[in-house]
Amino acid sequence: xxxxxxxxxIIEHLSKIDDPSxxxxxxxxxxxxxxxxxxxxxxxxxxxxxxxxxxxxxxxLISDDELQNEISQRLGEK
Numbered sequence: 001x002x003x004x005x006x007x008x009x010i011i012e013h014l015s016k017i018d019d020p021s022x023x024x025x026x027x028x029x030x031x032x033x034x035x036x037x038x039x040x041x042x043x044x045x046x047x048x049x050x051x052x053x054x055x056x057x058x059x060x061l062i063s064d065d066e067l068q069n070e071i072s073q074r075l076g077e078k
Contacts, residue, residue, distance in 0.1 A: 017023060041049070055061070062070075 014026065016025070
């Protein structure tokens with residue numbers, strides 16, 4: 001389903017809702033998505049991103065399957 005089709009379906013459904021608190025909640029969600037403000041990262045977040053980029057650059061990677069196996073093994077040990 002395309003974005004345009006989804007948008008039309010949502011608009012159609014919203015037009016049938018009369019609950020003000022629900023509509024306000026949806027309004028808040030929509031406004032947060034279209035906000036033009038930039039999200040500012042903390043220094044901790046920037047450090048984590050830079051660390052991850054460095055890991056990627058240096059080939060320190062693990063596949064999702066390997067990670068899932070490692071998690072399963074660690075959980076199985078307890």
